[in-house]
Amino acid sequence: MIRFENVSKTFRGNGKQVEAVKEVSLHIKKGEIFGIIGYSGAGKSTLVRCINLLERPDRGRIWIGDTEITVLKGKSLRKQRRKIGMIFQQFHLFASRNVYENVAYPLKHQGLTGQEIKKRVEKLLNLVGLEDKASAYPSQLSGGQKQRVAIAGVMAMRPRCIVLDEPTAMLDPNGRKEVLEAVHQLNRQEKVTVVLITHYMEEVIDADHVYVMDEGHVVMEGTPGEIFSQVDMLKKYRLDVPQVTLLAHELKKSGVDIPDGILTTEELVNCLCQ
Numbered sequence: 001m002i003r004f005e006n007v008s009k010t011f012r013g014n015g016k017q018v019e020a021v022k023e024v025s026l027h028i029k030k031g032e033i034f035g036i037i038g039y040s041g042a043g044k045s046t047l048v049r050c051i052n053l054l055e056r057p058d059r060g061r062i063w064i065g066d067t068e069i070t071v072l073k074g075k076s077l078r079k080q081r082r083k084i085g086m087i088f089q090q091f092h093l094f095a096s097r098n099v100y101e102n103v104a105y106p107l108k109h110q111g112l113t114g115q116e117i118k119k120r121v122e123k124l125l126n127l128v129g130l131e132d133k134a135s136a137y138p139s140q141l142s143g144g145q146k147q148r149v150a151i152a153g154v155m156a157m158r159p160r161c162i163v164l165d166e167p168t169a170m171l172d173p174n175g176r177k178e179v180l181e182a183v184h185q186l187n188r189q190e191k192v193t194v195v196l197i198t199h200y201m202e203e204v205i206d207a208d209h210v211y212v213m214d215e216g217h218v219v220m221e222g223t224p225g226e227i228f229s230q231v232d233m234l235k236k237y238r239l240d241v242p243q244v245t246l247l248a249h250e251l252k253k254s255g256v257d258i259p260d261g262i263l264t265t266e267e268l269v270n271c272l273c274q
Contacts, residue, residue: 001161001193002028002051007060009046020046021057022216028161028209033187033194035204035224038213039238044197047213048163051195052084053077065160085154085162089169091146093138093153099125100134103152110157124152127189128182144175148182155186161193162186168200176200201228202242205263212237225261244268 009021020043028034038044049055050062053069062070069080093102103121112120125131128148138146147167154162164183168176180203187194196204204210210227212220214237220227228234231241231249241249248262248271262268 001030001065002026002195003063004047004050005061005063007047007050007057007062009050009055009057019216021050024060024216024218026211026218026221028193028195030160030193031187031191032208033184033196033206035207035210036195036197036213037199037201037204037210037239040199042213043216044213045165048165048195048197051163052081052086054086082157083160085157085159087147087151087154087162087164087167089166091138091143091150093146093149095138098135098137099130099141099149102138102149103156106153106156120156121152124155127155127185128152129178129185142175142178143171144178147171147175147179151179151182151186155190155192159192161195163195163197165197166199167196168198168203176203201234201240205242212239224263228263229260 004024004026007021007024008019011018011020024047036044036047046055050057053062057070060070061068064080064083067080069077072080094105097105100121103124104117107117107120122131125134128151130145130148130152133141133145138149141149151162168179171179183194183196184206186192196207198204205224207224210222210224211218212227212234219237220230220233228241228245231246234241242263244265245262248258248268252258258268258271262271
């Protein structure tokens with residue numbers, strides 16, 4: 001669905017230049033959850049902002065489906081951008097509008113009837129688990145609930161893909177769990193492609209594919225099991241490892257017969273019991 005071919009982006013200013021993304025090629029398939037992880041400053045956010053040309057790369061080519069967007073401008077580019085929904089750390093909600101109105105707002109000029117808008121908004125609120133908060137205002141919500149409202153608002157436009165750039169960075173553990181559950185629900189039920197940028201390793205355990213970035217390069221790629229089985233390599237790139245994976249790694253080093261790539265407590269318990 002999304003394809004990068006040798007994409008590079010350099011920022012220049014004050015006589016200096018920073019190569020944020022360097023010769024990155026990747027392929028995000030339709031309907032998958034695609035995780036991008038890396039230490040702060042690795043180039044993750046710049047990379048995903050290139051997806052819909054919020055940052056235009058200096059070199060390389062980008063496709064959404066069969067359309068190369070790096071050659072587009074104006075109306076043609078805006079049309080392609082509607083296929084990609086962007087969600088950031090900030091919630092960007094209207095304080096004076098309730099939850100229902102915030103989610104419905106992007107639909108106001110889409111030529112839909114009131115009943116069609118109502119049906120779509122109610123479905124989305126149900127999907128993100130906020131059907132009982134339709135009349136509440138942002139000030140009455142937790143951080144996790146606000147982010148779920150923001151996700152529902154983006155999904156109201158029916159994008160083919162949603163890109164989440166550190167969506168849980170400002171949330172407590174419970175809020176992080178709420179948001180991730182909502183994202184997985186949307187992926188399962190709406191078949192929406194998900195690109196998740198995060199520095200929390202646990203958040204990509206259920207991804208279909210994971211890329212690791214460091215200093216603008218993609219330095220590792222594979223399934224979560226393949227990535228997290230390389231504990232020493234991840235440490236080299238200053239990344240933490242899920243605690244259960246680290247425990248399994250240390251047990252294996254001590255002589256316990258455990259396979260690589262343990263990701264959950266249940267997997268570790270089953271291996272130890274066997």
